[in-house]
Amino acid sequence: MTNRARQVLRIARKEWLLLLRNPHGLVVLFLMPAAFILVMSFALKNTLSSASVPLPATGWVVEDGGRIAATWSGDWIGRHGGQRFETRDALREALRERRVQAGVVVLPQWLDDQGAPRADRVELWLSNRVQPSSAGRLRADIGISLLQARVNIAAARAGPFASVLLDSSNNNGAIGSPTTRYLYEIDSGRKMTAVQQSVPAWLIFGMFFVVIPIAGVLIQERNDGTLTRIATFGVRPAAVLAGKLVAFMGLNGIQLLCMLLVGRWLVPALGGDALYLDLHFGWFALMVFVTSAAAVGLALLIAAWTRNFEHAAALGGGANVLLAALAGIMVPRPLMPPGMQAVSEASPMGWALDGMQVVFLGSPDAAQVLPKALLLAGFALACLALAWRGIRRG
Amino acid sequence: MTPALLSATGLRYRYPEQQEPALQGVDMSLARGEALGLLGPNGSGKSTLLSLLLGLRAPQGGSIARHGAPVVAWVPQEYAFYPQMTCLENLRFFVSMLGLPAAEAGVRVEGVVAACQLEEFTGRQARHCSGGVRRRLNIAIALLQKPDVLLLDEPTVGVDPQSRAFLLDQVRQLVQHGTAVVYATHYMEEVAGVCKRILLLDHGKVLADGDLQTLLRGDGDDGGFDTLEALFMHYTHRSLRE
Numbered sequence: 037m038t039n040r041a042r043q044v045l046r047i048a049r050k051e052w053l054l055l056l057r058n059p060h061g062l063v064v065l066f067l068m069p070a071a072f073i074l075v076m077s078f079a080l081k082n083t084l085s086s087a088s089v090p091l092p093a094t095g096w097v098v099e100d101g102g103r104i105a106a107t108w109s110g111d112w113i114g115r116h117g118g119q120r121f122e123t124r125d126a127l128r129e130a131l132r133e134r135r136v137q138a139g140v141v142v143l144p145q146w147l148d149d150q151g152a153p154r155a156d157r158v159e160l161w162l163s164n165r166v167q168p169s170s171a172g173r174l175r176a177d178i179g180i181s182l183l184q185a186r187v188n189i190a191a192a193r194a195g196p197f198a199s200v201l202l203d204s205s206n207n208n209g210a211i212g213s214p215t216t217r218y219l220y221e222i223d224s225g226r227k228m229t230a231v232q233q234s235v236p237a238w239l240i241f242g243m244f245f246v247v248i249p250i251a252g253v254l255i256q257e258r259n260d261g262t263l264t265r266i267a268t269f270g271v272r273p274a275a276v277l278a279g280k281l282v283a284f285m286g287l288n289g290i291q292l293l294c295m296l297l298v299g300r301w302l303v304p305a306l307g308g309d310a311l312y313l314d315l316h317f318g319w320f321a322l323m324v325f326v327t328s329a330a331a332v333g334l335a336l337l338i339a340a341w342t343r344n345f346e347h348a349a350a351l352g353g354g355a356n357v358l359l360a361a362l363a364g365i366m367v368p369r370p371l372m373p374p375g376m377q378a379v380s381e382a383s384p385m386g387w388a389l390d391g392m393q394v395v396f397l398g399s400p401d402a403a404q405v406l407p408k409a410l411l412l413a414g415f416a417l418a419c420l421a422l423a424w425r426g427i428r429r430g
Numbered sequence: 431m432t433p434a435l436l437s438a439t440g441l442r443y444r445y446p447e448q449q450e451p452a453l454q455g456v457d458m459s460l461a462r463g464e465a466l467g468l469l470g471p472n473g474s475g476k477s478t479l480l481s482l483l484l485g486l487r488a489p490q491g492g493s494i495a496r497h498g499a500p501v502v503a504w505v506p507q508e509y510a511f512y513p514q515m516t517c518l519e520n521l522r523f524f525v526s527m528l529g530l531p532a533a534e535a536g537v538r539v540e541g542v543v544a545a546c547q548l549e550e551f552t553g554r555q556a557r558h559c560s561g562g563v564r565r566r567l568n569i570a571i572a573l574l575q576k577p578d579v580l581l582l583d584e585p586t587v588g589v590d591p592q593s594r595a596f597l598l599d600q601v602r603q604l605v606q607h608g609t610a611v612v613y614a615t616h617y618m619e620e621v622a623g624v625c626k627r628i629l630l631l632d633h634g635k636v637l638a639d640g641d642l643q644t645l646l647r648g649d650g651d652d653g654g655f656d657t658l659e660a661l662f663m664h665y666t667h668r669s670l671r672e
Contacts (some may be wrong), residue, residue: 039529042529043525043526043527043529046523050512050515050523053514053515053516053519054512054514057515058514059512062554076601132526259507259508259509260508260509260510261508261510262510262511263504263507264486264504264510265504265510265511265524265571266524266527267486268484268485268486268502268504268575269501269524269527269528269575270527270528270529271527320574373556
């Protein structure tokens with residue numbers, strides 16, 4: 037081993053020693069992403085699932101005094117459950133007290149001139165906490181039920197033969213929800229789950245937070261003259277950078293192992309879905325390597341060009357949160373409008389998330405992974421070159 | 431006359447963001463076993479001269495000659511080590527940067543621990559040591575290089591009289607053993623106690639360079655000085671600096 041390589045390894049070892057004596061840095065790097073994985077795996081459980089979501093507990097107020105409205109609402113409550121209320125105020129109170137999550141108000145003159153039910157005479161009330169997917173299901177279900185009622189009324193008028201053909205009890209299979217599958221499920225045969233989304237997303241977020249310990253040490257070294265002193269021992273700035281790169285890329289590797297353990301064992305132990313881990317090792321290693329290089333490169337760049345730790349922590353922390361918001365880490369991309377989804381594809385964390393999700397969720401191939409890996413590698417090299425200039429500047 | 435280990439001729443340096451040059455044609459030389467007191471007000475160019483002698487900056491004019499490839503080490507004014515690491519971990523880290531065989535590195539660490547009387551503090555994190563111990567560690571790290579030339583920049587700032595006396599004794603011993611020393615400070619009594627020669631800088635120029643006693647006696651016009659401080663004030667005047 038050459039003397040330069042030994043210097044790099046000694047500097048890396050020193051970085052680890054300093055990190056182990058910095059409990060705040062360890063909390064940021066390990067506990068924070070693990071906590072986010074746990075929280076988001078449960079918070080997004082229904083949102084990202086393609087499985088059928090439950091209907092919200094629903095209250096009914098039927099203001100139309102007709103027999104058909106009473107029969108229709110009674111049928112619905114009989115099939116899905118629900119609660120009747122005498123007045124709108126009673127329904128509103130129940131929503132406030134969270135006894136029900138949604139309400140259906142059937143307005144007077146519900147039937148049109150031909151005696152068919154009108155959708156615009158039905159109001160759907162939602163509590164402030166009802167999940168969008170549950171609300172969507174209720175809206176669809178009420179819509180289908182109204183259509184069914186219209187058809188049944190028309191069939192009843194047409195005669196007994198049509199009435200038998202369109203009996204609602206025979207139509208449940210035809211008008212139920214179709215099987216829904218995300219592309220990853222089609223590609224990989226696995227279910228899309230919130231934990232499958234959360235582990236790569238918050239792992240990337242945690243990896244980029246190496247900016248905090250890196251800036252803490254590098255700025256202290258520069259301001260105390262320790263970097264200059266190291267230079268008088270014949271150590272070049274490139275060796276200092278390389279030592280930090282080796283140390284923190286190794287640290288990113290340990291973060292990765294911990295987050296995989298959280299997704300694989302801790303989340304299911306608490307009642308969530310387990311992370312699938314039958315990854316293609318080569319693509320997985322490539323994505324982890326370039327993501328880590330980009331994260332450490334950006335951290336070194338910020339640390340090398342800021343004058344004090346407060347400045348670096350504010351800039352680094354703020355930049356990470358902004359990049360994470362843009363990339364679809366904080367708000368998953370399926371929840372973003374198309375314009376924001378396009379923006380999110382132009383950020384380093386977005387490249388990392390794209391590549392990692394392909395590796396974690398589907399069957400990766402070169403066309404999907406390599407472009408993102410190359411973008412991240414280019415970003416890492418540009419950051420490291422600028423960081424090297426900053427360190428040389430002193 | 432003892433041959434110079436390190437000599438500089440016509441050194442010039444100006445920082446990019448500053449109008450005034452930091453050094454304007456500075457000449458100096460340093461022989462083995464010589465202690466040179468480097469004096470000057472704040473902003474006079476002392477630190478710039480030290481960084482040029484260390485090779486951290488290249489002179490923009492003039493030249494520096496090193497005779498016999500001397501090892502030049504530096505004791506900065508700041509505590510330039512890792513406060514979260516123990517004294518021994520710091521020494522081991524810095525000695526590992528020299529690329530020495532493990533046995534030789536161990537001997538050097540033991541040597542500087544003994545020389546700077548750090549034995550009882552080796553296992554203590556530097557941030558938990560007193561100012562005096564930290565100053566000794568600061569010097570010990572430089573001594574790991576076994577320097578032929580030692581550049582000390584305000585090495586006794588913020589220490590108690592006992593630690594200061596110890597540090598000055600240590601510098602005297604180094605000089606006796608043949609190490610060439612440049613001692614930059616604002617404490618005149620330290621220079622008077624350690625150095626036989628002084629170099630007085632101001633506005634990047636050498637105002638006085640020579641044997642301390644000769645300079646104190648003065649030439650015919652100066653009429654001599656009672657103290658080094660009087661000599662210093664005579665050359666640099668009383669106007670306050672940045």
